[in-house]
Amino acid sequence: MSRFPEAGVLAALFMGAALGFASAQDAALGEAVFAKCKACHAVGPDAKNKVGPHLNGIVGRPAGSAEGYKYSTAMATKGAEGLVWDEATLAPYLADPKGMVKGTKMAFAGIKKPEEVSNLVAYLATFAPDGSKTSADAGAAAPSEKKAEASSQTPAGPQAPVQPAPAAARGEGLKFGLGRLAGEDEIAAWDIDVRPDGKGLPVGRGTVATGMGIYDENCASCHGDFGEAVDRWPVLAGGQGTLQADRPQKTIGSYWPYLSTVYDYVRRAMPFGNARSLSNDDIYALTAYILYLNDVVDDEEFELSNDNLASIRLPNEANFIEDDRSSEPHSRPGQEPCMKDCKPGKAEITMHAAVLDVTPEDSENDEAPAAGIE
């Protein structure tokens, strides 16, 4: 480990925390910590590469070696230099990814608590390279896995297998008589959309202060501690007053017209890679915290709930207009376009396409040019 002097020191620290004696107890606790990684990494029999490589068999695996995954040059180089992941090398990496592997594309701030890291490594060590549970821990880890799942998943989420039709009544007087009546529980499970007038909001509540903790755990790794975003993940806060600027910054505070959209979207799609894993109260708290990050509220004790959400206005609501493209001069129908001598002089080039890294193989160039899609 002499290649990483700072790593060596940290590793020694963690070793002290009984890392070498990963017990089932540690692994069970580590599973909860793994929630922070789930958005980007998978483990288990069906684990595939996601944002990051799958982590089956990671303890004992050379860095940069998951098949079919495209690593950063930094990680690939570490692997080529002989870095192998074990308790001693994982600890410093998980504590400070960019500190240990400068240039890694793992957009994760790091885990500050040493015991969390050691539990996490103990948990990861229970997965063999093929994703099966290693024999030593198979028995012990299984029950806790079930428990964690039951508590972290919304019971009738969209992933829940749809039950075969109860002997539901066939529609009467319908044209084809196909399909069956939707059950109330089924509609409740899927119909989670929320409108600006508050229609669809579930009963619940959460404060800015609670939201901050949930955000730091589940969102900050991509969206940044203050919603400013890490790398190219979306920015969630700031940008007020930039909409007429050369480079507008469109965020919830500067651009979004309705708060209901924040609640609706975070509930259906975030955290990215682990959607539908938070409770309705968590989402109220997160939405409150996002308001706070955008200076719409300034009190950490502010509580958002189904009672007050629809009454809160975002600053840019009034600036949305209906589609009036047809009023633009060039959109008038029936104009007969010019065919001969339409412009004076010879055409002169005013701008060349900057030749960009358009080939998929060449992703080293990380410079985002003038304008991207969003």
Added chain:
Amino acid sequence: MTNSARPGAASRRAFLKGGLAAGAALAAGSAAAGEQVITEVQDWNRYSGEGVDARPYGTPSQFEAHVVRKNVPWLTSDVVSSINFTPLHELEGIITPSGLCFERHHAGIAEIDPKDHRLMINGMVEKPLVFTMADIKRFPRENKVYFLECAANSGMEWRGAQLNGCQFTHGMLHCVMYTGVRLKTLLEEAGVRPEGKWLLAEGADASSMTRSIPLDKALDDCMVAFGMNGEALRPEQGYPLRLVVPGFEGNMWIKWLRRLEIGDQPWQQREETSKYTDLLPSGKARRFTFAMDVKSVITNPSPQAPITHGRGPLVVAGLAWSGNGTIKRVDVSIDGGRNWQTARIDGPSLPKALHRFYYEFDWDGSELFLQSRAIDSDGIVQPTKDDLRAARGSNSIYHNNGIQTWHVNKDGVIENVEIS
């Protein structure tokens, strides 16, 4: 002779024949030797190839391996929520092969067993219903050819020429034949209540993609499709079920379609507020800009498909389309819009589908500024990029249907440019 001896034997024979041919050429003095691909018996002309079962699902020729969708890594933060582009410069006619249709996912490709897929209709209906895929296939079907264009197609070009190739400037576009059921048929089965004015469509993937669609449109020509180009939808196109919203921006064509809800007002979802709204220089933003405007592009020659044959007969080929209906006419300019000639539209002219146009001429080897300009059945003329910027500035991202210019130099090399 054993099988393994064949290639060696063949090359030996080729060597002998080559020697003979060379001798003949020498004897004939200045007369060029015949092309070896003609004068020599080729392997494929002598040995039998693979049998019928070698490729149970056929794939393109090994010599077409370069014809693939491509992604532009810097556009988005991660490939799971990203986009790749249709190689328009490699395609013929108006139908896009299923495997080359560009992909845009917000949480990767959902892999759904059709046995586990359900379509629910709820909200302001007489009877909320659930259909299985088998139920859906018992309704009357139709087959329709439609283009699908992402509203952000050409969005990187607002600030000027950026990407070198029509795959990247125009490749968020495809056109296939869909097989499915009219959305109206399904909605009538559930019975839309009179207060219903809007429809929310929702996907089953991990982004639970949602869009609000005006009910008029839903009852007009929308479809719920399970087939494309004669086979099941591809997973990346929403297998087993997607919404088809002809002429409207691609984001509304919800893939992995699982739910349709009727309501009396739009839901203001993230994809119709934060995204797919068009910011203007005034700071105001247009929303619900659904229809895709009249547009065209020359696909060949173009930066990825330069002219390699020198002067003489040249085929200029391109695509034109409009969310309003059919294409009435396409004009082509070779001098950067000073003079225009009307191109020839070939193949079917179907509403809200791609149209193929050609303009053939003798290239004299001089510099060209190629442009195309489409006019649709509503009589609307494709604008210039300057027209668009004058009206919208350059921060509106979406709905850039401006006229594209390709600069051809004397060597036939082509670049994406903007001109005076």
